[in-house]
Amino acid sequence: MGSERTLAIIKPDAFGSGRAGKIVAHLESEGFRLVAARTVRLNQEGAEAFYAVHRGKPFFASLVDFMTSGTVLTLALERKDAVARLREVIGATDPAEAAPGTIRALYAESKERNAIHASDSLDNARAEIAFFFAGVELA
Numbered sequence: 001m002g003s004e005r006t007l008a009i010i011k012p013d014a015f016g017s018g019r020a021g022k023i024v025a026h027l028e029s030e031g032f033r034l035v036a037a038r039t040v041r042l043n044q045e046g047a048e049a050f051y052a053v054h055r056g057k058p059f060f061a062s063l064v065d066f067m068t069s070g071t072v073l074t075l076a077l078e079r080k081d082a083v084a085r086l087r088e089v090i091g092a093t094d095p096a097e098a099a100p101g102t103i104r105a106l107y108a109e110s111k112e113r114n115a116i117h118a119s120d121s122l123d124n125a126r127a128e129i130a131f132f133f134a135g136v137e138l139a
């Protein structure tokens with residue numbers, strides 16, 4: 001597989017506690033190149049649109065509250081097999097189940113406040129990069 005792009009979001013728990021720099025350094029050490037980066041304060045409409053696939057789930061309202069509770073850092077990242085590799089590097093959704101050394105094992109607080117988002121497919125990566133970087137010429 002060749003070089004791919006994917007989207008990460010450093011979530012409000014990690015950004016607000018000053019862990020964004022460590023997480024970005026971790027991503028770079030895993031071979032991800034930063035194509036674009038942008039701090040964003042999501043509003044309710046934006047968070048609901050981004051997580052539309054989870055609408056109706058019991059944690060949806062809480063997830064939207066959390067994602068709108070503070071600034072996030074959105075990152076377009078590039079490397080070989082970026083989508084699959086980023087999912088490995090972040091670890092399982094619940095930090096209690098995340099492999100040692102993964103970003104969620106190192107920095108997440110709970111299954112909801114889990115430090116980082118990563119696109120789960122190449123199609124979603126394209127859509128999610130467009131969601132945050134529409135109209136931006138990516139380097």
Ligand code: GDP
Pocket residue numbers: 054059062063092093111112113114116117118120
């Ligand atoms: P991901 O792809 O690993 O981020 O996980 P999902 O796509 O399944 O869920 C999206 C986000 O919703 C997760 O990263 C968590 O922040 C949150 N989430 C997922 N499952 C739960 C849950 O069972 N309870 C709560 N409170 N939040 C959850």
